[in-house]
Amino acid sequence: EVQLVESGGGLVQPGGSLRLSCAASGFTFSSYWMNWVRQAPGKGLEWVANIKQDGSGEYFADSVKGRFTISRDNAKNSLHLQMNSLRADDTAVYYCARGRYCSGGSCYLAGFAVWGQGTRVTVSS
């Protein structure tokens, strides 16, 4: 079964740090870009960051650039989001989502077909 399972969410004070993880199974993790998407309470979806299939490139939304880093371990089929200098407006459910499929030097995106169940991050004093 294709599955993504996030962990690491919780309550953190403004200015603090948190590291989210996403464990992948059921597919060839190293063939896919991976994404983090968040959803603030009662709000819509916001793409946060993604990373190439081999970890050679990372991209971020302006709202988190310079504060968040994304990494992956293809040997362990895991994705991570290191969140520093957290602010109240980072409060959200954070989802990992499978992105572009890469094969033979080309990559293709057909939407985010696989999502994790989400992990909740609350930034509050």
Added chain:
Amino acid sequence: EIVMTQSPASLSVSPGERATLSCWASQSVSNNLAWYQQKPGQTPRLLIYGASTRATGIPARFSGSGSGTEFTLTISSLQSEDFAVYYCQQYDSWLNFGGGTKVEIK
């Protein structure tokens, strides 16, 4: 940055009726457009990619159309399980979601 705008913000529809949801891009995204459904407390579910291709397991009553800057999601005959929030997403340049359209029971 490409801005995605969805209209209307909410839509009241009776079961069995047709629902038409719109999504506009601030600049052309070709056909690099996806639609998602999200029910309360659930993870988003991919419905449509490539503007018009249904994802695996999606019923034929869901259809997508458009290209460039104007896109439409049509639900031909609303079922009770279709009442949800629908998001469009462009993936032509970076990744952006629209603000969503909530489809409610009339």
